[in-house]
Amino acid sequence: MEFPTVEQYYRRMFFLGLIVACLGVIGAVRVGHFLLDPPPWITPLPAEEEVVLVAERGNIYDCNGYLLSVSHTLANIDAAPQIVTDTETLADRLAPLLREPREKLLADLNSEAKHVRLARGVRWEVAREVFSWEMGGVTVEAWPGRVYPHDSLAANVLGFVNDKGEAFYGVEEHYDELLSGNPGSRKSGRDPIGSLFYQVEAAHHGAHLYLTLDRNVQHIVEEVLTAAVTGNEAMQGTAIVMEPQTGAILGMAVFPTYDPNTRAVDDFGLFVNSAISEHYEPGSVFKIVTVASGLDAGIISPASTYYDHGEIVVGGEPIRNSDNQAHGETTIRDLLAQSLNVGAAHISTMLGAFNFYEYVRRFGFNELTGVDLAEEVAGKVRFPGDRDWHESDLGTNSFGQGLAVTPLQMLGAVSAVANGGLLVRPHIVDRIVDGNITTEVAPEPLRRVISPEAAAQMTEMLVYAVDTVLSTASIPGYKVAGKSGTSQIPTIAGYHPEETITSFAGYAPAYSPRFAILVVIQRPSKERWGITAAGPAFRDIAERLLKLYAVPRDDAPTAMRLSGG
Amino acid sequence: MAGRRRAASGNGSASGRAISRHDSGEVIPRLSPDVGPWLYLLALFCLLGLVAFLYLRQTTSVVKLIEEMGYLEQQRRHLNWDNNALRLQIATRQSISRLQQEARAMGLGEAEHIEYVEVQWDEPVSPVDGAGSQHDLPTPRATFALPSWLRPLVQQFGAWASQDVQAAEQASR
Numbered sequence: 001m002e003f004p005t006v007e008q009y010y011r012r013m014f015f016l017g018l019i020v021a022c023l024g025v026i027g028a029v030r031v032g033h034f035l036l037d038p039p040p041w042i043t044p045l046p047a048e049e050e051v052v053l054v055a056e057r058g059n060i061y062d063c064n065g066y067l068l069s070v071s072h073t074l075a076n077i078d079a080a081p082q083i084v085t086d087t088e089t090l091a092d093r094l095a096p097l098l099r100e101p102r103e104k105l106l107a108d109l110n111s112e113a114k115h116v117r118l119a120r121g122v123r124w125e126v127a128r129e130v131f132s133w134e135m136g137g138v139t140v141e142a143w144p145g146r147v148y149p150h151d152s153l154a155a156n157v158l159g160f161v162n163d164k165g166e167a168f169y170g171v172e173e174h175y176d177e178l179l180s181g182n183p184g185s186r187k188s189g190r191d192p193i194g195s196l197f198y199q200v201e202a203a204h205h206g207a208h209l210y211l212t213l214d215r216n217v218q219h220i221v222e223e224v225l226t227a228a229v230t231g232n233e234a235m236q237g238t239a240i241v242m243e244p245q246t247g248a249i250l251g252m253a254v255f256p257t258y259d260p261n262t263r264a265v266d267d268f269g270l271f272v273n274s275a276i277s278e279h280y281e282p283g284s285v286f287k288i289v290t291v292a293s294g295l296d297a298g299i300i301s302p303a304s305t306y307y308d309h310g311e312i313v314v315g316g317e318p319i320r321n322s323d324n325q326a327h328g329e330t331t332i333r334d335l336l337a338q339s340l341n342v343g344a345a346h347i348s349t350m351l352g353a354f355n356f357y358e359y360v361r362r363f364g365f366n367e368l369t370g371v372d373l374a375e376e377v378a379g380k381v382r383f384p385g386d387r388d389w390h391e392s393d394l395g396t397n398s399f400g401q402g403l404a405v406t407p408l409q410m411l412g413a414v415s416a417v418a419n420g421g422l423l424v425r426p427h428i429v430d431r432i433v434d435g436n437i438t439t440e441v442a443p444e445p446l447r448r449v450i451s452p453e454a455a456a457q458m459t460e461m462l463v464y465a466v467d468t469v470l471s472t473a474s475i476p477g478y479k480v481a482g483k484s485g486t487s488q489i490p491t492i493a494g495y496h497p498e499e500t501i502t503s504f505a506g507y508a509p510a511y512s513p514r515f516a517i518l519v520v521i522q523r524p525s526k527e528r529w530g531i532t533a534a535g536p537a538f539r540d541i542a543e544r545l546l547k548l549y550a551v552p553r554d555d556a557p558t559a560m561r562l563s564g565g
Numbered sequence: 566m567a568g569r570r571r572a573a574s575g576n577g578s579a580s581g582r583a584i585s586r587h588d589s590g591e592v593i594p595r596l597s598p599d600v601g602p603w604l605y606l607l608a609l610f611c612l613l614g615l616v617a618f619l620y621l622r623q624t625t626s627v628v629k630l631i632e633e634m635g636y637l638e639q640q641r642r643h644l645n646w647d648n649n650a651l652r653l654q655i656a657t658r659q660s661i662s663r664l665q666q667e668a669r670a671m672g673l674g675e676a677e678h679i680e681y682v683e684v685q686w687d688e689p690v691s692p693v694d695g696a697g698s699q700h701d702l703p704t705p706r707a708t709f710a711l712p713s714w715l716r717p718l719v720q721q722f723g724a725w726a727s728q729d730v731q732a733a734e735q736a737s738r
Contacts (some may be wrong), residue, residue: 072649
């Protein structure tokens with residue numbers, strides 16, 4: 001074997017070194033080129049990238065777990081006509097799916113435009129189908145939407161979420177933060193020594209809300225209210241059903257209403273929930289407050305009497321009965337049944353301004369009810385000491401004129417009488433389910449407004465009123481407590497001569513009430529009195545609810561005792 | 566050849582580079598300290614290559630994981646959307662207006678007149694003045710007579726079983 005010489009050895013070593021150096025230089029140049037101008041087939045390194053993980057909005061259910069509002073992915077389907085090759089086939093396939101005429105789609109696909117929108121806001125199941133075709137030139141752009149499967153049912157209670165994800169009105173707005181959740185993120189970046197790191201913070205999805213609202217009750221209330229408003233050719237109607245003991249709202253309807261899916265309305269006022277956001281003069285329904293206050297203060301009893309001259313002057317203003325008649329010696333029981341304004345003013349003057357308005361305060365007419373719905377307003381009551389309060393207000397306020405309340409405030413006061421004298425905060429959310437944590441919303445008694453004895457006497461008088469005068473609200477087999485109200489509508493030049501706001505408030509069964517109900521019919525054209533316009537609607541709602549909840553009849557035990565004994 | 570070996574030997578000794586001699590007398594050149602820098606450079610290249618290789622490998626695996634997670638996230642999102650779509654479909658099918666429509670299509674109608682009838686029981690529903698639920702069933706009667714000494718004991722046991730402490734005390738007296 002022949003060994004290389006030293007010269008040969010060094011030459012070889014030199015060439016080897018040269019090759020290694022060349023390779024190194026080539027490699028370095030290549031890596032530099034790769035970093036500066038990455039080839040298209042390689043995904044660039046996600047340096048300093050942050051992807052927002054969208055939190056899904058929580059759903060809203062009724063008390064029985066039926067969906068009322070659900071997050072749903074909607075999508076826009078677009079096409080680039082210059083890229084789509086087989087427009088005929090695409091139009092054939094899209095037409096039945098999008099429920100659009102084939103000719104219209106074909107015209108869009110054959111247009112000269114660079115970009116056409118074939119459909120907007122289609123549901124995910126449709127979009128997914130189109131997505132799965134993987135057709136060139138067709139793009140599916142998904143975005144989070146909100147769908148209300150029952151269309152207009154409870155629309156004014158739920159509110160809505162627009163296409164930008166902004167919540168308006170009702171439960172959607174009030175619980176927006178809770179429903180929205182918190183978005184997560186996926187970050188990638190480089191640490192100080194240049195190493196790639198990757199960090200994921202999961203999104204906290206929104207909580208689900210279970211309402212006290214029962215969709216069956218809501219359906220009944222809406223159906224009856226619609227019939228009452230259209231039947232009376234009225235302008236608007238509001239009805240609320242509440243559990244008097246807990247303040248749980250079982251149904252709350254406004255007519256006319258809207259479909260939160262489309263929100264196609266001419267008048268944005270339809271979005272407003274008039275049960276909490278609009279005032280009205282309650283009229284004679286407010287006599288419940290006046291008489292209950294008198295009973296609680298001990299200045300009257302159901303059997304005590306006063307002499308009705310047909311007119312009483314309070315603060316220099318004469319107050320007359322609605323029938324302009326004098327009723328002579330009258331009991332408080334009959335005052336309430338016949339809805340005599342003079343008697344109500346008699347009680348408020350006996351109480352005195354301080355005591356009367358103290359009771360008005362206790363019943364919560366000067367404050368928000370605190371219901372968990374957005375856009376609630378408080379009542380408008382002038383109190384002694386206010387600049388615009390006049391002594392005559394003591395008389396007119398006693399029968400529900402000269403003050404404005406929300407329907408929910410009025411029903412809250414009626415519920416306080418029904419449950420034995422406790423004012424309870426009305427609420428619409430029963431429980432909040434946030435992941436694995438369930439938070440129950442407990443009933444919240446605010447304060448005692450009248451004694452249980454006064455409340456019992458009041459119930460007895462309201463039952464008497466329904467049994468004797470307000471028979472449009474009576475239900476066979478059940479004792480019903482109730483009171484009608486008719487108020488004139490204030491205008492700039494005094495009260496409107498013809499238009500009225502009619503209402504009926506009450507509860508059933510009277511002696512163990514399951515539901516407190518208020519119906520307000522605004523500006524009816526046919527029947528202009530609460531007893532005839534709102535009374536039948538109250539009865540229909542109460543009767544159907546008693547059947548729905550299988551509430552035992554009041555006369556059933558007696559009948560059985562008689563037959564058994 | 567011998568002259569070349571010598572020359573090599575001479576050069577080697579002159580420059581201080583070691584040249585070992587084989588047993589057979591052949592001269593084998595050995596790496597001298599002058600070769601060192603080249604070697605170190607080569608080792609450095611190897612080391613840098615290794616580091617670059619590890620770095621690229623780690624980066625590739627992270628990028629691959631990112632891609633995989635993105636894909637899984639998309640799948641999860643799609644499944645979630647599918648789930649919501651199904652939920653919505655159920656809710657739509659359960660809607661009262663739809664049920665009403667279907668019921669009417671089946672020929673069902675709403676009751677026009679409801680009449681309540683009195684149900685006559687053979688005996689009073691409740692032992693205490695009729696108070697109690699109307700849905701209570703009548704108490705079953707014993708079909709045989711118990712001996713007089715056993716009756717209070719059975720009554721006491723019955724009252725205890727129904728948590729009626731007062732009745733139990735009375736029965737025990």
